[in-house]
Amino acid sequence: MKILITGASGLIGRRLTETLLSQSHQVTALTRAPERAAKLLGPQVQLWNTLADKTSLDGFDAVINLAGEPIADKRWTKDQKQKLCDSRWQLTEKLAALINASTNPPSVFISGSAVGYYGDQGQAVVAEDEPPNKQFTWQLCARWEALALAAESERTRVCLLRTGVVLSQKGGALSKMVLPFRAGLGGPFGDGQQYMPWIHIDDMVNAILFLLNHETLNGAFNLVSPYPVRNDQFSALLGEILHRPSFMRVPASVVRLLMGESAILVLGGQRAIPQRLEDAGFEFRYTELKPALEDVLEK
Template identity: 65%
Template sequence: MHILLTGGTGLIGSALTARLLSLGHSLTVLTRNPDAARRRLGGEVALLPALDDVSTLDGFDAVINLAGEPIADKRWTDAQKARLCHSRWQITQRLAELITRSATPPAVFISGSAVGYYGDQGEAVVSEEETPHDEFTHRLCARWEALAREAASERTRVCLLRTGVVLSADGGALAKMMPIFRLGLGGTLGSGRQYVPWIHLDDMVNAILYLLATPGLSGPFNMTAPYPVHNEQFTSALGEALNRPTLLRTPAFAIRLLMGESSVLVLGGQRAIPKRLEEAGFGFRYFELEEALRDVVSVSRRSSA
């Protein structure tokens, strides 16, 4: 396949790039910084500086859209909310336009989303059919998905990745948490009863490849492991994996003071399950959080040795 990838230098994109190349696919990565992308991704990928440089996507067999401003890196001011939305909406809209304009469009458009689509769901089990709560994360993801769906046709199927917390030592939330936990300063956030929908990076990449290679699949997919856990369980498991105590607890009011509205990302949660992926026959490598964390920690130790 000849694949166009956005967000190729991010956590998921970098790992996906390596797998796609190992499988013999031809890859073009959209990037605003070709020099940095070349250093990170190597010389086997073609680089596209801007979508304005193409008028159609004829010649591409698939498009995978992972681009977007990190959602948890900054406090949610009005300006930051606008950046979070526009960094996702604009590129997705442009890709959909190019696909629909193509004489021979890509057969599949795989586009990012997040479990934030559902809002804070408390204890409810969340499959892809769950009714969402009207919160900022839902509005962001709902528009993001709607723009991607505009590319759907008899010739192009659209898959939407409602992604949970991706576990890796190379980036994302866990990479930020591990140094704190290694110092023995990690602990439960708020009540600790909020659910953490997690997925190992290897399963995330494998699931994208499965969607890419399975022609009958389209629509939203929860990209989460089958067994989400409470925050207090996640905290305890990470402490055990690192052989560190997790006795501290950060109260909810302190988190709200620090993070403002974005505190919902850690004080809320979704008990999201990958119903449609499992029904489609996808097999997870990491079902249990403890095994996934042990693997991530061991990789981290080998890379720092």
């Protein structure tokens, strides 16, 4: 296949690109930093730095859209919220327009989203048909998904990736969680009862490939392990594996003071399950958190 990827130099994109190349696919990456991308991705990847000069995506078999400003790196000021939205919405809208303008459009458009689509769901089990709690993360993801779905037609199917916390040895949320634990300051946030939907990077990449290759699949998919855990369970396991204490609970009031509105990312949660993926026959390599963490942290 000839595949266009956005966000190829990110956490998921790097591993996905490496895997696609190993399977003899041709990869083109859209990037704002070609020199950095060339070092990360290697000479086999063709690089684009803009879509402004493109009138269609003829010639591509698939488009995988993973780009977006990191959601948890900064406080959600009005300007930062707009940046989060624009980094996702504008690119997705442009990709959908190019697909629709193509004489021979890509057969599949796989576009990012997140379990934040559902908002804070408390203890409820969350499959893909669960009604959302309409918070900012829902507003962000719902529009993002709607713009991607504009590319859907008889010739192009659209798959939406509602992703949880991706466990990887290189960057991502886990690397930030590990730091206080290594210093002996790790522990749950708030009451620790909020659910954390997670997925190992290998399962994340394999699930994208599964959607890429199964021509009957479309719509939204929760890319999470079948067994989400509560925040206090995650903290206890992380401390056990790192041989560090995990009792330094961070009060919810302190989290809100430090993070503002974005505190919902750690104080809220979704007990999300990958119902549609499993119904389609996808098999996870890592269903339980402990072996997933052990694999990532050992590497």
